[in-house]
Amino acid sequence: MQIVPVHIAEQLRVIHGANTGDVMSFADEMILDDVYEIAKIAPRQRLSIELTDHGLVISNGGDLGTIGHSLFLDCVITLMGSDGTTIEALIIVETNTHGLCEQVYVLPFSNLLPSVEYTLVKVCRDSAENRFAEIGCVSFVKGTRITIASGAMVAIEDLKVGDRVITRDRGVQVIRWIGNSTVRAVGDFAPVVIKAGALHNLNDLTVSPEHRLFIYQRSDKLGTGRAETLVRAKHLINGTDVVRLDDGFVEYYQLLFDEHQIIYAEGIAAESMLFDQRTQTVVPQDQKSNFTQHTSSY
Structure with a gap:
């Protein structure tokens, strides 16, 4: 079991671009060059992850999600901040027993700041599993x-x-x-x-x-x-x-x-x-x- 500090999708919204007003989502719904902003009050919460014979699931010990729901490592995104910083984040999708999306979690590898605008410059599906493995x-x-x-x-x-x-x-x-x-x-x-x-x-x-x-x-x-x-x-x-x-x-x-x-x-x-x-x-x-x-x- 591992507990990782994540943001929920609703804490990050598009403020400029094709998806203006939308919250952070998975790769299929993202559009490059959209500009995101994190809420002024957006504490990270604990997502408890366990590896089972059937893949990753939500386990006891965290603050988020439904225990037993599956987790899918969707993609790694790269955000370019208006302050010149570059931040990568892992997008994790919680799915219910019917395989439908319940929640999207954002695991940034650097801190996201509320005073900074972040432009989506890259979406990579191939590196999600590898980046998650590196954490462990x-x-x-x-x-x-x-x-x-x-x-x-x-x-x-x-x-x-x-x-x-x-x-x-x-x-x-x-x-x-x-x-x-x-x-x-x-x-x-x-x-x-x-x-x-x-x-x-x-x-x-x-x-x-x-x-x-x-x-x-x-x-x-x-x-x-x-x-x-x-x-x-x-x-x-x-x-x-x-x-x-x-x-x-x-x-x-x-x-x-x-x-x-x-x-x-x-x-x-x-x-x-x-x-x-x-x-x-x-x-x-x-x-x-x-x-x-x-x-x-x-």
Whole structure:
């Protein structure tokens, strides 16, 4: 299950163009060069998404939609702001049991501002699944040092497929695939920085917000009922020694093994990429057959 912060369609309306007055919709109803504006009061709300054997559905834990309704990843749109910014957003469509549209959700990868007019400059259906998968891929930022079999710590960008890495529970494991992408470090999807010393790490560790870290706690401050637990990086943010890196662009790396692993990054135990129905879209088509679906034991 994953919870993503979205706007509902009614919060974004066309103020100039062919569809003037209409709310945000799916690709078939969009027209390029229409100009959108977000409502002055338009807080994002939580959409809880679960991957099932029948695809994506709305699950418990969110504020929106009907539990069990299907979700369709329609397209990725590109908006050009009157302030010169470019923002991409994923359009997600909720459908009822009859396959009819119930609601359209907008998941922007940067913050939309009420004082800015946004012109629709691109609609891409082909990249929706990949962009959604990128949100769920646990990623390390360029420069992160990974502990290899010799005990040395090597910058992630210097690792190669076939290199051997120390894992927490399964000894030494071989890297099977390395992913790399550059994304905007803005808003809810900006990476999280665990500053040196925060978790007994010698250097800063910067990871994607959904990345889970293996935490040891002397007292149950996190309320998990156990001393060792996996915690998403975004839930560790405290504004002091764990903060968001909300600026510019960031270069991400993903490490994939034969199985889901806990490895060591800057001395902190952190999960590797989980290869499943959702995240497999980021792996090149000609390499997918080399892997079987991971079942996380963590």
